[in-house]
Amino acid sequence: xxxxxxxxxxxxxxxxxxxxxxxxxxxxxxxxxxxxxxxxxxxxxxxxxxxxxxxxxxxxxxxxxxxxxxxxxxxxxxxxxxxxxxxxxxxxxxxxxxxxxxxxxxxxxxxxxxxxxxxxxxxxxxxxxxxxxxxxxxxxxxxxxxxxxxxxxxxxxxxxxxxxxxxxxxxxxxxxxxxxxx
Amino acid sequence: xxxxxxxxxxxxxxxxxxxxxxxxxxxxxxxxxxxxxxxxxxxxxxxxxxxxxxxxxxxxxxxxxxxxxxxxxxxxxxxxxxxxxxxxxxxxxxxxxxxxxxxxxxxxxxxxxxxxxxxxxxxxxxxxxxxxxxxxxxxxxxxxxxxxxxxxxxxxxxxxxxxxxxxxxxxxxxxxxxxxxxxxxxxxxxxxxxxxxxxxxxxxx
Amino acid sequence: xxxxxxxxxxxxxxxxxxxxxxxxxxxxxxxxxxxxxxxxxxxxxxxxxxxxxxxxxxxxxxxxxxxxxxxxxxxxxxxxxxxxxxxxxxxxxxxxxxxxxxxxxxxxxxxxxxxxxxxxxxxxxxxxxxxxxxxxxxxxxxxxxxxxxxxxxxxxxxxxxxxxxxxxxxxxxxxxxxxxxxxxxxxxxxxxxxxxxxxxxxxxxxxxxxxxxxxxxxxxx
Numbered sequence: 001x002x003x004x005x006x007x008x009x010x011x012x013x014x015x016x017x018x019x020x021x022x023x024x025x026x027x028x029x030x031x032x033x034x035x036x037x038x039x040x041x042x043x044x045x046x047x048x049x050x051x052x053x054x055x056x057x058x059x060x061x062x063x064x065x066x067x068x069x070x071x072x073x074x075x076x077x078x079x080x081x082x083x084x085x086x087x088x089x090x091x092x093x094x095x096x097x098x099x100x101x102x103x104x105x106x107x108x109x110x111x112x113x114x115x116x117x118x119x120x121x122x123x124x125x126x127x128x129x130x131x132x133x134x135x136x137x138x139x140x141x142x143x144x145x146x147x148x149x150x151x152x153x154x155x156x157x158x159x160x161x162x163x164x165x166x167x168x169x170x171x172x173x174x175x176x177x178x179x180x181x182x
Numbered sequence: 183x184x185x186x187x188x189x190x191x192x193x194x195x196x197x198x199x200x201x202x203x204x205x206x207x208x209x210x211x212x213x214x215x216x217x218x219x220x221x222x223x224x225x226x227x228x229x230x231x232x233x234x235x236x237x238x239x240x241x242x243x244x245x246x247x248x249x250x251x252x253x254x255x256x257x258x259x260x261x262x263x264x265x266x267x268x269x270x271x272x273x274x275x276x277x278x279x280x281x282x283x284x285x286x287x288x289x290x291x292x293x294x295x296x297x298x299x300x301x302x303x304x305x306x307x308x309x310x311x312x313x314x315x316x317x318x319x320x321x322x323x324x325x326x327x328x329x330x331x332x333x334x335x336x337x338x339x340x341x342x343x344x345x346x347x348x349x350x351x352x353x354x355x356x357x358x359x360x361x362x363x364x365x366x367x368x369x370x371x372x373x374x375x376x377x378x379x380x381x382x383x384x385x386x387x
Numbered sequence: 388x389x390x391x392x393x394x395x396x397x398x399x400x401x402x403x404x405x406x407x408x409x410x411x412x413x414x415x416x417x418x419x420x421x422x423x424x425x426x427x428x429x430x431x432x433x434x435x436x437x438x439x440x441x442x443x444x445x446x447x448x449x450x451x452x453x454x455x456x457x458x459x460x461x462x463x464x465x466x467x468x469x470x471x472x473x474x475x476x477x478x479x480x481x482x483x484x485x486x487x488x489x490x491x492x493x494x495x496x497x498x499x500x501x502x503x504x505x506x507x508x509x510x511x512x513x514x515x516x517x518x519x520x521x522x523x524x525x526x527x528x529x530x531x532x533x534x535x536x537x538x539x540x541x542x543x544x545x546x547x548x549x550x551x552x553x554x555x556x557x558x559x560x561x562x563x564x565x566x567x568x569x570x571x572x573x574x575x576x577x578x579x580x581x582x583x584x585x586x587x588x589x590x591x592x593x594x595x596x597x598x599x600x601x602x603x604x605x606x607x608x
Contacts, residue, residue: 021238028231036227046227054230054237061238063566080567083530090530091365117220124217143218149195157569164195171194171214172186178213314441317413318448344493344521346445356449364521364528366496369442369459370451376497378521380551 013070016061024061031074032057034145035081041140042085044129052088056081075147078155082137089133127177131170138166139174186210290339295379297340299325299347301359304332306351313347313374315340320350342381346374406440414447418457425460434467435485438492467492473504487516494520503533510541518550522557529561531570539574546582555584 006026007015015023032053039049060067060080067076128136141147141155142163149160156163190210192198200211290296299311309325315338316322325334346366349357358365362375406426410419422443429436442463446456470491474483494504499520507519519540526536536557543556556577563573577584 022235024238025231025235028229028234032229032231033227036230037222040227041221050228050230050233054233057230057234058237059565060567061234066566076567079569080565083564083567083569086530086570087528091528120216121220124220127217128221139218140221143194143214144222157572167195168186168191171191174217175186175210175214178217312448314445317441318445343517364497364525366493368445368449369462370446370449370455372449376493378554 008071009073010070013064013067013073016064027060027073027077028057031077035077038078038137038140038145039081039085041128041144042082042133042137043088048088052084053081056084072151072154075151075154078141078145078147079157082156085137086133123178124174127174130177131173135166135170135173138163139170142167290381293342293381294339295342295381296337297345297377297379298335298337299349299359299377300333300335301325301349301361302332303334303349303351306332306334308352309334310350310353311336311338311347312350312356313345315345315347320353325349340379342379345377345379347377348374406436409440410443410447413444414456415453418453421457422460425457425464429464429467432468432471433483433485434464434471435489435492438467438489439463466495470495473501474508476505490517490520493517494524497521497524498527499524500533503527503537506537507541511544514544514549518553519544522553525554525557526560529564531560531564531574535570535574539578542578543581543584548582548584552584556581559584 009027009030012023012026016027035053035056036046036049039052040046043049043052056077060077067073069076128139131139137156138152141152142149147155149163152158152163153160187207187210189198189203190207193200193203193207193211194214200208203211301309303309306327309327310320311323311325312318312320323336323338325336327334346368347359349359351357356372358373359375362377364376364378365373366376368374406423407419410422414422422439426436426439426443429439439460443456443460446459451459467488471483471488474487474491491504491508494507495501497520503523504520507516507523511519522540523533523536526539527533539560540553540556543553548556559580560573560577563576564570568576
């Protein structure tokens with residue numbers, strides 16, 4: 001949330017806890033895109049991601065009073081969704097994911113550029129899918145969701161040195177995968 | 183294994199400006215930035231807002247409400263044994279079971295307990311539970327939905343222990359229990375749900 | 388208010404009838420002899436043969452191709468042997484009962500790794516282990532790693548918790564996880580509260596304390 005745009009998370013949370021259920025819609029609008037993006041990258045499927053995020057948000061609403069620091073609502077939401085993603089991944093026979101139902105959306109540029117972008121994206125997605133869930137999560141939170149290491153620590157419960165190492169390894173693996181094609 | 187120059191990591195971690203890098207290293211930074219940008223911008227995904235708001239607007243979770251309702255009207259009890267997410271529910275209902283109730287004493291034998299099966303299948307015409315305890319025969323144990331509100335249930339006396347089961351909807355759709363949190367592979371390519379039946383603590387119900 | 392319970396009293400699964408009679412009509416006729424033979428083999432090895440009969444009947448009910456039913460029964464026989472061997476290797480005083488083998492087999496099917504199973508067998512030598520297995524499997528099923536899950540449950544067991552209480556411990560950790568705590572934090576929180584595992588004070592699944600909307604009446608005091 002950018003500064004000056006509407007009420008702070010803490011204010012919205014206070015409103016919800018005072019009985020204004022509908023105010024939770026503000027929270028959803030603010031954080032849903034990032035949570036969906038993250039969950040899709042973790043689970044490899046839009047449908048699974050939608051389920052994980054929807055269930056996570058419902059649970060977040062029901063346990064809103066236990067969010068100890070509403071100013072860190074974002075990381076608290078990520079943690080809830082991350083836990084759901086991990087539970088889902090743990091239930092699968094292997095930790096790898098397929099990206100069958102997450103096709104890239106062509107952007108409104110020339111067809112050539114669109115195709116090129118689609119190919120690039122497919123390449124990156126494949127490389128990402130080959131990472132272990134820990135490294136995949138770390139890369140997504142850092143570089144796609146733009147979290148600081150402190151925020152990532154709060155969202156995952158991991159120590160910062162551990163997260164840094166995972167991000168570094170993820171970068172190396174991705175770069176290697178991208179450069180192999182050249 | 184090829185490692186990245188630590189300076190690349192420092193730039194990407196925001197600890198140093200990218201101008202401090204030579205061209206080759208800067209190219210690596212840019213490739214990773216591009217990859218991240220592609221990942222960030224590529225997904226258009228339908229919002230889950232409606233789904234979430236509908237779920238939270240209910241006065242109580244559908245399950246809790248319907249279970250309590252189920253208890254106070256004369257019909258089969260609908261409960262589940264020990265699902266992690268509804269501990270409070272199970273505790274509340276177990277307490278209700280402990281209230282003295284006329285004409286409802288059932289003598290459970292040593293080592294027996296009650297397994298309670300419940301599921302939401304709105305629009306279904308029949309729902310049965312099949313499992314190791316009834317030779318997986320759908321005709322054997324039908325669930326009831328007397329309210330016609332899509333919540334089906336039955337309770338079954340079973341030996342204490344673990345039992346594998348599934349639901350059969352409309353006689354043809356075999357579905358693992360959507361509310362169960364315990365699963366095992368069935369060795370036929372699917373999953374069975376698992377219920378743990380506890381020996382009853384009270385000698386009468 | 389009257390409550391009526393709908394009950395099915397089920398015959399004991401170990402009813403005395405021949406295996407073939409039970410399979411007839413439930414399993415494709417052409418594979419009944421093979422399955423019968425596998426079941427007899429299991430019985431001769433003092434393994435819980437009834438589980439194989441049930442697995443075959445399950446395959447028949449699910450309309451699985453006959454050859455796959457045979458494969459599944461063979462696989463399950465091997466699994467039972469593996470479970471029995473784990474018990475014996477773990478120093479279990481023979482004879483291991485068919486029931487113990489069945490319990491261990493279920494634990495392995497629920498995803499516990501053999502080292503985890505071995506740890507529990509060793510830690511609870513004379514105890515009913517079923518609840519411990521299921522409690523650890525519950526945690527593993529929610530993403531906790533096997534060692535940490537076993538640590539928590541065995542710690543609880545060492546404090547005298549048994550049976551359903553061990554399942555309560557696992558449930559508590561899972562609830563902590565679902566409230567937004569990390570895995571390590573969830574385990575730590577529950578561990579620090581042992582041997583207290585309250586099953587009455589649990590988060591209200593319908594929401595937090597401050598809720599002006601109508602709630603379904605709770606029937607407990």
